[in-house]
Each structure stands twice: as structure tokens, then as C-alpha cells.
Amino acid sequence: MISFIAKRIGVGLGLVFVVLTLIFLAIHAVPGDPAAVLASGGASGTATPESIERLREQLGLDKPLAVQYLDYLAGVVTGDLGSSFRDSRPVVTTILERLPNTIELVVLACVVGAVVGVVLGAAAGRFGGWVDSLVTAFSSLAISVPVYVLGTVFILIFSLTLGWFPAGGFVSWQTDPVGHLRLLLLPALTLSIAFIGVTARMTRSSVVETSRMDWVRTARSWGLTPSRVFSRHVLRNSMTPVATAIGLEVGIMLGSTVLAERVFNYPGLSALLVDSVVNRDYPVVQGIVIVISVLFIAINIAVDLVYRFLDPRVR
Amino acid sequence: MPENTPTADSASTTASAVLRVRDLSVEFGSGSDWRAVTHDVSFDVRAGETVALVGESGSGKSVTAMSVLDLLPGNARRRGTIELCGEDLVGAGAARMRAVRGRDVGVVFQEPMTALNPVYTIGTQLRDVLRAHARLSRPEADRRALDLLRLVNLPDPERRLGQYPHQLSGGQRQRAMIAMAISGDPKLLIADEPTTALDVTAQAEILDLLLDLQSRLDMALLLITHDMGVVADMATHVVVMRDGRVVEDAPTARLFAAPEHAYTRELLDSVPFLGRSEIVERQPTISLRVVEPEEPAATRDDPTDTVLDVRDLVIRYPGRFGEKPFVAVDHVDLRVGRGDVVGLVGESGSGKSTIGRAAIGLVPVTSGSIRVADVDLAKASRAQMRSVRRAASIVFQDPASSLDPRATIGASIAAPLRWNDVEKDPRLRARRARELLELVRLPADWVDRYPHELSGGQRQRVGIARALAVRPSILIADEPTSALDVSVQAAVLRLLLELQAELGFSCLFISHDLSVVERLATRVVVLNRGRVEEQGDTRQILHHPQEEYTRRLIQAVPVPDPVVQADRRRLRLESANAS
């Protein structure tokens, strides 16, 4: 088990390295002068020679490529991701300010999504009939509504019409705990709906498939009660693929927060990312992409470990 | 052995029947649309008796057995009566059924790998069963679990409690499964093809265990099987089913000695009988090539007359990261002469299929040599492989998976001609496909059909036609009949023999079934764990085996004769008691 964890983390580190290299290449493999491309925003815009020159200096693009690459890797390892074009603050500082807000949002949404999704999916798979139809209809709809549409509609209903929640913004936990939670709730709910849909669907189909397995019939032949057969011999076995799906979904949610934070004007990492993309603040974009990708890889390692734990055959 | 002699007629002893089934029909469907899969099935299982429910696939034997405990899928319903010690189970409520399951009636299922939950240890699952019917503390449950594992002779029972099903061998898993089934001290044990997934030696052990437990625990045994040998070995009474109906119901001795129904006769005739293929040969329905004493050995040793020559063959599968490589074939020598049929026999994991696959270049050779058509496969160039492919071809075990479901059978049969550039003209290939279909006794205009439109036996005929497309000098037959029902198996074997006589190809016939090999092989090679135990003339090997392993293998095969089986069992018990 320990050797497996070590191996898995080793593979994860390798993946981080490849990802870092790709991000570096993404900017340097651009045909033509990367500084000019970055300053102009693709082929569409134009930039003054001065701004291009400034950019080149800021990014160290005048040095040889190998030196740039090593500088970049050394920077990442020592926690130096450069400085923002806009306010010249270190990128790491800015990211560390915003990261906790995003993590709080994602964790809350994931927990709600996983719990509600598994319960709904298990109920649909076990009882069938109208429960199944209802859950299936709900989850089909849930995964089809884009986050920005759902958030906007929630604001329209719960803020503008009913006035139950503020339309968006942020207060820190220290200044106003209740207000903090009230502001957290709508974006978290918005994010969790699609998560519920995916988890419920996955759980349902996994439960249905497991119910057909031979060992379920064996358990029935022992005279176990239906609820015990279900909880021990169906649900438990169904959780292995669900755990994998949830892991992937968490990663996707790390991306979807971009939209939720934008809709609710929530000061998380992703809102910063969008601002930086719009303002072409490349060092900040690069820093955030690195942080989120590393988080994503870490989550996937965690999922693999859970998978090992759930299925003795691969232990 | 008093159980083996039928004492009374079924009508007179209904009082002592543990299980009494009358006019049972099982129907599948929903709403107003119900389709019956069994019709008015009636039989009894009396105390201390072993009743075998026999039939081919689709006969409804398993459905009937499962309906006793209502373990059928949700879209099934039962009509008729099922009485357990006089109590009706068809109308019983769910709570009552749960009390019966696992306590009054235990079930052993066919495939212990899938019938046990892979995520729980054997101990956890045993505790589950025990606690379903009795309030037991954890130490009490553990102690009972251990007792049960000892009762089923599972070696090293303390360690097994903490192991997962995948860590046990097939036979050990089935022992664990039996321990769970008898944990409630049942009056009736239902065993649904309990040994079909096992090798013959493991099968013999499990069957012995079942009979031993039956007498010790005083259970009635309902045994579902397709194997007449197992029936002869185990049953006191036989119920033969076909297409959802009972066709014959008789005491075992009478059924084998004087079968009344035509289907029972047909079934018994189809069963290969190890050691007595001459007897079967006389049956008019089956034509068999007489196994001649042997042509002079000198002709076989002539190298120019050798079609397949395997020398000092070693095949190793590389171990995964950090594991030892697995030696599948370990210094094997064997030779197939022109026109010879050589049987390659062994249990699962003996390496027999690996050799067959290596002989057509599907598995790389680690060391040693395989020569086909004077080409050493280990060193063959692409062009040489092409000539090998025209000289050697293969019939696979499972006709359901060895034909491409997306290709018509005509295309499948003609494919070897196209891929090996034997016949470039598509029209001529199509004509050849039609000829080949006729050769295997199928209508020529079936070329446009797809595999799923054919039955298992028909598909295997297509497989044979494809293998013969290139007019091979040697045919590798890799368990070509083991996925088929006995009556179909007999017909396919007959076809193979007739074609072999007609076309004169040599054949390496790979099988786990000694009695099948006896019917068509002139020579036999016995494999065990990748090594040759013994090889030689078929009669010599099967009637006078020199090696202990071969002897055990032959002894383990149940033959369809209750008298022989009873003798054997007595001998086995005596030798067990003596030691």
C-alpha cells in the first residue's frame, strides 16, 4: 500500500512536470514573436512596439529559451511565479489571498453534491418506478443547465424577486459569519446542481448494474433482509465507479467556479483568472493555471487511493 | 449403499418428501404479456435423497431450482405448488421466505468467483449468513465460521477467514460457498451446477464433499447439472428436463439401464464415455472412427511426415513490474504426423491452449522451436509466416466470440483467403465460401447471415469452415466443443471426424475432456502445469496410464454409469480410510 502511494505520488509529480512544461511551451511555441502575440491578443489586435518591448523584458523573453525554461521551473519550485503586469504584486501573494475563498466554495458544493447525488441515485436505482423517473428527469436537466444560466436564474428568483439572499459579493468570516454564509450559499448551490446530476446518474446506473450481479442473488439466498442486501451487497459495491466519477467532477468544478464566481461577483481565484485573461495579465493567468492543475492532479491521486481502498482486488 | 437402490415408487412416499413440486410453471413478462419458460413441472425430493435435475441449456432446470426459493429476477412469476416439508412456498410471504432461505434451504451456485462478493472477506460473508438467522456475538460468529470452514475441509481455515474470494482457488472458493450454504443446517441443499466452472480433479473433490455433508447433516440434495457423469456419480433419482418440461423422472439405476423417453436415450447416447468409446460407437445415431490399435510407430518418426514438430518449447509470460515471469509451457516436445489426430489434454493452467496458440503464431516462443510446414515459427520471416498461415489454422473454443459479430458468416469464412492472398477474385472467394458452408453441412445461401442469427452448434460449424478455407495440412482445434451442449457436441465431433477422414488433414485436438479425446485421437499428450506428464497411444494412456497424475485425472472423470461410479466411490473411500 505504501509503495503504491509512493508510486502514485511519483507519477503525479511527473505529471505536474509535464503540465508545467506544456504551459511554458504554450506561450513559447507560438509562431512568431511571443511578446508581440501576447501584447496584441492573437492575430486580431495590434500593439505598439514599446509595449511589446516592455513585455519582452518583463517575461525575460530576450534570454535563450533553455535559460528561460530553467528560470521558469526554478521559479515554480521556489514559489516565485513572477509579478502581475497590472499591479506588479507577486503572483503568489495574489493567488494565496483568493485561493481560500475558492476552496471554501468548491468544498461546500462538492459535499452537498456528493451526498445528495448518492442518496438520489441510490433511491432511484433501488426503488425504480416513479422515483427512478423523477431522479432521472432531474439529473438529465441538472447536467444540461449551464452554471451561468442557473446562477442568473437563482439571482432573479431568490434575490431580485424573493429577496432572500443578496445578489452577490463577499464579506469575510471574521466580520460577519452569517452574512458570509448567506453569500456563500447561492453560488455553492449553483455549482452543486450539476454535480448532483452527474453523481445521481452514475450512482443509479452503478446500482442497477450491481443489482444484477450473482453475489446479490447469493446474499438473497442466505435470507438477508432486502435493506441489508442493498446496503451491504449492492450499494457498497456500487461506490467504486462513483468515487472515480466524483473525483473527475471535482476537477471539472474547479473550472466551473470561474462562471459561478463571475455571476455572483465572488472574489475567488477563478474570478481573478477571468479578469486577468481579459486584461491579458499573462503571469497571473499562468500562475492560476499552474495552481489549479496541481490541485486537480492531487485530487486525482486521492481518488486513486480511495479506489484502492474500496476494491480489494486492486489493493 | 442403500441410497443407490430405488426403494419405492414416488407416489407412495410423498409423505416423507422434503420438497414437493407440482405443476410448477415459471413465467417471465409484465402486465398482460407473460411467457412461460417451464410448464407443469412436478417432482419430489425425499429426505436423504439426491435428486438430479438434468437438461441442456434452455431446458429450464436452473429456473426451476431458483424458483424454489423465489430467487428469480423481478420480472418472473410462479404458478403451481412448491411445498417444503408440507408448507407451501409459492404463497408464502416475504418474511417467511427470508426465514426459509439460508436456514431450511441452502443454495450453492455455479460460479463461485462471481457468486461471492469480491469486496468482503470470506469471514465477513460467513458472519453475514450466520447473523441473518441467529443473534450471535462477534466471537461466537467467528467461532461458528471457523467450524464451518473446517467442516468443508478448507485447508488453513484461520487464514481463509481474512482472505478475499479472489485470493482463493476455484475449488477453495466453492468450499467457502458451500460453508455459507450449510451454515443454517438446512433440510435441503440446492446445488446449481456446482462444479461446472471447476477442473475435473477439483470437481471430484467437491462432489465427494457434497455427498459427505449430505449424509453427515442429513440433508436432501437437489443437484442441477448438465453432466450425465455427475448424475451417475451422485444421484439416487433423476429428473430429465427439456424445453421447460419434465420428460422423464426415474431412479438413477433404471434411467441409465432402461431409459424410457427418446430424448433421454438420445442424451445418454451423446455422452462420451471414457474408456468405452466402442460401446458408443455401436449406437446408430453416432458414427465414430474406430480407434485402430495403431500404425507402426516408425512412420510417425519420419521427419518428412511430421506436420507439426514442437521441440523443447518454453513459453514465458513476462511478469508485471516486480513479479516473477509465469512459465506457461515448460520444455515440451510433441509431434503431429501427417493424417494424425493428437489429443492435447490438461486441466486449466496446464498450458495446452498456449501451445495451440503458439503453433499458429499468436503467442511468441520464448525458447525451443515449433516447426509448421518446415518453418520454425520462432524465426519466421513475414513471407514464411504467410506460408505457415496457409498450412495451419485453428478452430476456437467459443463460437460466440470467435466470429466477428459485424461480419457476415460468408465474409468470415472467406477472410483467410483474402488476407493470405490465396484467392484475389472476390467472386471466386464468395463461391468458395458457399462450398465451405456445404462442406460443414450448412445451407450455402446462409453466407449473408450474421453470427447472432445462428445457434451455437451452427456457429461452430462456421468456425470449422473458416479454418478449412485455406485447405490446411494441420488443424488446431482448441476445445472446439466445450462451449456446446452434449447433443450438439456429439454432432460437431462427428463432423470433424468425417471431414478429417475426407480431407486428410492432421489435427492437434486440445481438450480438458478425456472422453472426447478418446473418441477421436490416435495419440494423447497429457500436460500438467506446462510440462508433459505422459504421451503415447490413446488406448495405452487411457487404459494403462504410467503416471500418477494421469491416473488421478482419469479417475476423476465421472462416467455415465451409476454402477461404475458407485464402485469407484467405494474404492476412493476405502483408500481414504486406509491412509
Added chain:
Amino acid sequence: MLSRFRRIAGAFSVVRWTALAFVLLLVVLSVLAPIVVPTDPLAQDVANRLLSPGTPGHVLGTDEYGRDVLARILHGARVELLIALGASAVAAVIGSLLGLVGGYFGGVAEFLTMRLVGDVLLAFPPVILALLIVTIYGPGEWTLIAVMGILFAPGFARIVYGQTLSVKRLEYVDAAKAFGARTATALFRVVLPNVTAPIIVQFSLVMASAILLESGLSYLGLGVVAPAPSWGGMVASGQRYMGNDPSTILVPSIVVVLTILSFGLLADALRDLLDPRARKGNHA
């Protein structure tokens, strides 16, 4: 033949038929957009801004610049569907090839296709990778097709890989090799036809995902560039006026949800129709 009809009828419920009809309607209307709604989707008419749906001449009303909403929806659909189709096609070709090669050959090929390319791409949350590329190359239709084509390729690769692994274990692939099929023949004429069903299902799912992602990027102003019409962009600009007139966000929202939902339902129907495992379920 009759049984085939019955199978199709079994896989398609009323809801799924409706979904199919909606997708077809959307395709037809977007192709014929200039004929159906002759109004220029970019033509501003400040005098008639923010008209409610149902106004004569503007069936779905007008936006804050007085542009016809129906025209913008249908012209938006054109761009939306073209991008999604392009991206799905790119992803299907790249992904299937990777999965087929990785699954069939295993070993080094598997490492290169599934681990090195597949896992690395999956190590980026989709929206994040899209934003990185947009920052560097700028927004626009071609960027979107390229980035989403790459993003969704691992999904195809994983499915085809898994399917190839299980098909490879079946004896008919061994049979093809044993009867002299060359590697390319075995791969493309034997394995590929037997893994197409999940590819088709995944294609429909990826269409839905692509529309979801694209409209999100357009909502952020980083997808289709304004003033060109896009559904996400319409929701973004309607947000400011939704307090007075909810239809500004509801009309594009409903269209985008229905479209994604329809492609999703279509995928479900196709799965029931094509997936042998799903079919096995109802034979008993």
C-alpha cells in the same frame, strides 16, 4: 426488420423523440436562418430597444440595442452548432485514434497515447485550459474548435481504449490474426467497427458538453466575440435588465438548456439503441 423497429421504438420514448425533433428543428432553422428571419442580427434600432416577446415584427422581442432577439438566437445557433460540431469531430478523430492504438498495442503505445497525452490533457480542468489558450491566442471560432477538440479528445480516447481492450480479448480478434490479417486490417476492419457504438454515443454527449463550455466562455466574453451573436453573450448582456424584463435572460437561457438537454437525451437514446449491455438488460 420488424424487431429493429421495435428496438428503436423501445429506445426512444416520447421525450427522446421530442429531443430528436428539437435538434433537427434547430439544425434546419439555423441553416435557413437568413431566410426564416431576414432581419440582420447586428442591425441596431435604438428606438425599439428592450421590446418584450410577442411584439409584432419581433416575435422574441429586442435587446438593449434594439436588435431582434429571434435573429440573434438563430444566427447564434449557427455559430454554436458549427463550433460544437467542429470540436466534436476533431475530438472524435484524435481521441478514437489514440484510444484504438493505445488499447490495441498496449505497452509503450499505451503509455504514449493514454498516459502521456490523455492523462496530461485531463490534468487541466476544461474551462481553465480553454482560458489559458484564449489568453495566448485570443478568442474566436477557430480557437474554440481547436481548444475544445483537444479538450474532449481524452474522453473519446478513454472510452475507445476501454472498449478496444475488451474487444481485443474476444477471440475474433485473435482469429483475424491467426487467419493472416495484417495489423492495419485487424485494427480498422475488425476492432474499429466493433467500437463505433460508444463513439457515436460519446459524440452526442460531447456536442452537449461543447455547447455548454462554449456558451460559458461566450458568457465571459472570451468565446464568440461581440457583437457577433452568441447565446452565452445574450445571457450576459441581458443580466443587467432582467429585473425589469426577465425575458432578456430567459429566452437565451431556455434555448441553450433545451439544446444541451436534447443532445444529452439523444445520447441516452443512442446508448440504449447501440450498447449491447443496455440491450441485454431487457431480454429475459
